[in-house]
Amino acid sequence: MLGYNRNMLAGLVASIGLLPLQVAAQAVDSNQDNSAAEKVLVSTETTEPKEDQDNVEHIEVIGRYIGIEAPEAFGRFMLSKDFIRNAPxxxxxxxxxxxxxxGVQLSEDALAVSQAGEIRAKQISISGAQxxxxxxxxxxxxxxxxxDPGAYNRSEGAVNDVQGGPQNFNVNSQIVDSIDVYDSNIPVEFGGFSGGVVDVQTASAVQSDKxxxxxxxxxxxxxxxxxHIINGDIDDDGDAFSTDLLTPEFEQQSVNFLASTPLSxxxxxLVSVNYLTAKKSKVSFREIVNTERQNINLLVKYSxxxxxxxxxxxxxxxxxxENRNLQENVLNSELVISGGGYGTTLNAEKAFSSGEWISEFSFNTSENSREAPPHFYLWLQANGKAWGRDTAVDDDLDDTQQPVSREGGFGxxxxxxxxxxxxxxxxxxxxQWGRAEHRLKVGFSAQYxxxxxxxxxxxxxYNSAVQYSASAGNNALNCxxxxxxxxxxxxxxxxxTLEAELxxxxxxxxxxxxxxxxDNVLVSPQFxxxxxxxxxxxxRVNxxxxGIYLNDQIHWDRLTLxxxxxxxxxxxxxxxxxxxxxxxxxDWFDDNSTLLVFGASRYYDAGxxxxxxKQESKPYYTEFRxxxxxxxxxxxxxxxxADLRYRYEGLDSPYNDEVVLALKQSLGAFGFVSLRGIHRWQRDQLARASESExxxxxxxxxxxxxSGFGTSSRISLAWSASWRAHSFWANTDFSRTKSNGDSYNEAVDDVSLDELVWYIGNGVGSLTTQSAVATLNTNFSRPLRVNFGWHADWTEAFSTTLNGAFTDAYHTAVATGQYISSGNIAWLCKDCDVDSISVPIYRKVEFARRWQVNLATRYTLSLQEWGNLTLSVDITNLFNTRTYMVTPGNDGVETGRTLWAGARWDW
Structure with a gap:
């Protein structure tokens, strides 16, 4: 392992102490990168052979528990198969x-009630990055x-894009053997990122002879x-009841299958498959409708x-x-979103007399597509087009907001x-060169x-309906x-007839x-x-x-570089x-018990x-009649x-510069602790020039x-320990993120029509853009978080795992689901007889501090020659606390305690 004392032996221990500390007296080559399990440092003492011992060499092995962090310079956390399997x-x-x-944060909507029944991979941020x-x-x-990796939070019926995300595939932990997560001092072989790295490994097909x-x-x-059903008129702990609010109805099922066999x-x-399905209700036009989702992970591996x-x-x-869905309160809006795809990898390693060669070839293809009705209409609510009155969205409109009836999709x-x-x-x-020992690696990568x-x-x-009147001598509307x-x-x-009756x-x-x-009008005229x-x-673009890289690891006395x-x-x-x-x-004491870690690195963005x-995409254009x-x-x-076309010419590549200072300390029987400070400068970030041409x-x-730039600072403290059949871990981080895009006062006369929104902050509203509102969102800038966990093997058959999280309060901007008239938009179409269009409303809100505890229980029954049967129950939000996703003064529903039950047969 990089950074280990050469005079030490490395061994393996069960994940984060999920079993009592056990150290194998097996030397591990220091060239190996044992990311599949947590590490334990061991020292050895060899005794002289004696005649009564039949000349057997005795090795005394002394273990030191480390946990999910290793005493190395890289900012790496390691989650093993046992940790993954036992975590709630x-x-x-x-x-x-x-x-x-x-240093890792989920998106703020991860706890929203809208996520109940969802199966997409949640968004994460590492070290303050997107x-x-x-x-x-x-x-x-x-x-x-x-x-378009920023399309995660877009509506299923987005105007000119498809709801997507940062990942091609939704990877289920069922097919995973281990996960390495890098948040700082990231090795040189990784490229194409400026935040962190998630390195997932699946199980080897060669594990045993059975x-x-x-x-x-x-x-x-x-x-x-x-x-929790929240009545916005009552600011309490969520016990108030509002009969107008419905809780979501859903059903989720996951089937797992794994088979592996030696061929020689x-x-x-190895074949592993996870089939995950979800049926979820929505409230549309005050009625419950059902939507469906499914995700498949099929892994076939030959070793x-x-x-x-x-x-x-x-x-x-x-x-x-696949996501079979519809837009809420939009007539005839059924749609299908298809994502994911397939990929293949070939990994080869071969040792030579001078070193080791590692080669990896991979190919993958994926989609992010939509099937939807071809056109979208924002009708005014009137006779014949009055279904918008049957929506919860338009119940509390004030005089400035526009009642509409929505229909269709975007093709x-x-x-x-x-x-x-x-x-x-x-x-x-x-x-060896002098007193220093060197380990050199060089690499090359090519990507299409x-x-x-x-x-x-x-x-x-269509978003500018006109109510037509034949009064004042006008002719009746002829379409x-x-x-x-x-x-x-x-x-x-x-x-x-009406006059005759009168x-x-x-x-x-x-x-x-x-x-x-x-009362006699069936359909009011409008166009x-x-x-x-x-x-x-x-x-099609390509x-x-x-990429070419080299790294020299230099070990001299107590210093490793x-x-x-x-x-x-x-x-x-x-x-x-x-x-x-x-x-x-x-290595402060030359025994790997106290490491002072430092670093300075640069990471170039991808995308x-x-x-x-985006540069080659056709812009929309506008028409009037x-x-x-x-x-x-x-x-x-x-x-x-014509709408805007985008140009990326003569640009420098965006990058982040990072400095790290950390202390990693073994506490002996009390485990392992690390304290680190990370500061990053976001430089040469892409931003829109001041005016279009x-x-x-x-x-x-x-x-x-x-012209884009920003900074991110974080201090984090992490600890893990194992005691008999119990293991513990905890971490906390305090972060600050700043950007020059912290204002929403962009020039709205230089953007796309579908980017316009109305933003209300501190009680004052103004016309602005989607991207400007996005800069206000502190989505991944929570100031203070605390995580903790405890695993216990109470018997050989029964175990529990408890983890929890606390998040401090923060502000952000959210969509209200309402529309407002944009006001004068003559600058968009000087020849059009159009006064305004309808734009969505966003509002600044504060999310209160929250905490949540999760529990997993496992009980294993021995079936003798028929293997084992493991029963499991996973409980999220064990104490049924509020998520505070519903902000003060608003009505809404929050998720409380949730439960998953399962069974697994192993033979």
Whole structure:
């Protein structure tokens, strides 16, 4: 292990003390990277052979418990199979486990009631970075999504994009053997990130000389869960009841299967599958409707040992995701979101006389696509288009807000990503130079990535309905054959019949006549005089990247240094970048009990293919239509007929600089503790230039520059210990994140129409943009957090695991689900007879401090020759505390105690 004293032996211990401390008296080569289990340092003492001992050499092994951190310079946390298996969990998403570590945070919506019944991987942030700035790897294969990784929180019916996320695949812990998480001093072999790294390993197919079969089932449903129904008029602990609020109804089921068998003495085959489904209710038009989701993780792995290659693993991962959903309170809005895909990796290792060669080839393809109705309509609430009155959203509108009836969707949109990567590393044998010992490794990587975006037909967004009146001598509305976006007057009885029944002509100054006429109207006339057109498109872009790195680990006396340098080049930005990675440790007492760790590193961001796809995407354009003597005319492109196009030219590559100072201390029988301080500077971040430019082709071009910057500071303290059949861990971190994008006063006359929103902060509202509001969200900047855990093996058959978390209060901006008239938008379409459009409303809120405790119980029954049966119960929010996702003054529902029950048979 890097940074270990050469005179020590390394051994393995069960995960975080999940079993009593046991140390194997087996020497582990210091070249190996034993990330699959926690580490224990051991010292040895060899006695002289004696005749009565039959010349058997005796080795005394003394163990020192370390936990999920190793005494090394890298900022690495290691979660083993036992830790993963025993930790309380819900759907099994690995990000829930990673969020237990210091410096790792889940998105604020992870606890929202809207997540009940969801099965997507939750967003995480490492060291204050955005979720898409984390590098995700499984068996060496990168599974970051570059299609638009910031689209996680977008609506299922997003206007010109598809709800997505930072990861290609939703990885379930069932197929995982171990997870390494790096938050600082990250090794030089990792690239394409500026936050942290999550390195996932699946189990080897060569584990024993016997076949193994495992079958499991876990499930949860809303009847087993509890909720807090909050009445916003009463500021209490959530016991107030509001009959207008409904708790979600859902059912989740997870089926697991694993089979592995040796094929010969040195080869084996493993098959592992997890099938996760969810049925979830929504309230739409005050009625309960059902939606469905499913996620599959199928892993097939072949392992070969001690042949031409010392180690050879070939794995195939099939991981599709599907979400059958609809937009709430939107008529005819059923849609299907498809994600995930498949990937394959080939990992080979071979030792030579001069060192060891490691080669990894991976290929994966994924999608982030949508099937939906082709057009979207924001009708005014009126006779014939009055279904918006049956929604909870529009109940409490004030005079400035606009009652609408929504219909349709934004069309089919297919987005695909294909990535092929080849990585090679050669680690030379240790060599001596003077008093220093060196360990040199060099590596090379090449990546091809292609992204596609396809819309087969134009999609129209109608958001400027006009109520037509035939009074004052106007002719009746004639839709001129436009039946989709215009409705003419429809009466139950003709005017002549109505007047005949009255016995007199209609008098619109008479209130009784007005009421009678209103009751006779089946459909009030209205039409759209403005629309946004999203044109059909078929775009494919690709980016090639290469990377070269070297690292020299220098061990001299008590000092260990890692001096690394990584070079990268891509054919989009066309920048040659050099990222130094320098870290080290000082062994204070020369026994690995006290390490002073330090480091200074640079990490360059990825996402290049995302930028290129955005640059090549077709912009929308706007159309309007005049009306003449009551007859609608043809649609006409406006003089400002194009949305922005984006340009990334002459830019530097964004990067983060990091400095680290840490202390790692063994406490003997009291475990292991680490204290670290991390500061990062975000430099050359991409930001919109101050003004767009009108090109000769009539398009407006928004150029990006490198004016973005920010800082992130964190202090964290972590501790773990093991005592007999009990193990404990705890960590806390205090962080501060700042950015130059902390204002929402962007120029709204330089953005896309679908980016406009109304933001209300401190009681004052103004027109701004989606991206500007996003900068206000302290989504991953909680000032103070505390996590803790306790595992106990009470008997050989029964065990429990308890963990908990505390989060301090913070502010953010949330969507209200309401709309408001934008006011004058003549600057968007000077030739259009359009006064305003409808835009969504966002509001600044404060989330109160919260705490939550989770519990997992396991009981194993021996079935003798038929194996073992393990029964499990996982309880989230054991004490049924509030999440405070419903802010003061608002009505809403919060999740309380949730329960999962399961059984697993192992043979």
């Amino acid at each position: 969990k819900t759907t099994g998403d690995i990000n829930d486990l990673i969020a237990l570590l210091p 979720p898409w700035q984390t590098g995700f790897f499984i068996n060496g294969m990168n599974f970051n999504s570059r299609l 076949a193994r079969v495992s079958l499991g089932y876990r499930g949860s449903n809303s009847d087993w869960n509890q909720y 003495e040195n080869q084996g085959l 070969l040992r001690n042949a031409f290659f010392d180690n050879l693993d070939w794995s195939v991962l099939y991981a599709p995701y 089919d949109l297919d987005k695909t990503q294909t990535t092929a990567t080849w990585r090679n590393q050669f680690q030379f044998n240790d060599w 990535q292609a992204l596609g975006r396809k819309r087969n037909a134009d999609s129209y967004y 001129s054959g436009y039946t989709l976006d215009c409705v003419e007057l429809s009466l139950a009885k003709s005017i002549e 016995g007199e002509p209609l008098d619109f100054s008479n209130p009784e006549h007005i009421l009678l006429y209103s 759209f005089n403005f629309r946004i057109v999203y044109p059909s498109e078929n775009i 980016v090639n990247q290469v 890692n001096a690394g340098l990584r070079y990268e080049y891509d054919d989009f930005f066309k920048n040659h970048t050099l990222a130094p990675r320098f870290s080290g440790s000082w 290049l293919a995302t930028y290129k796809l 005049p009306i003449l003597n009551g007859s609608l005319q043809a649609w006409v492109p406006s003089s400002l007929d 009108l090109g000769a082709d009539g398009y407006r071009y928004a150029y990006q520059d490198n």
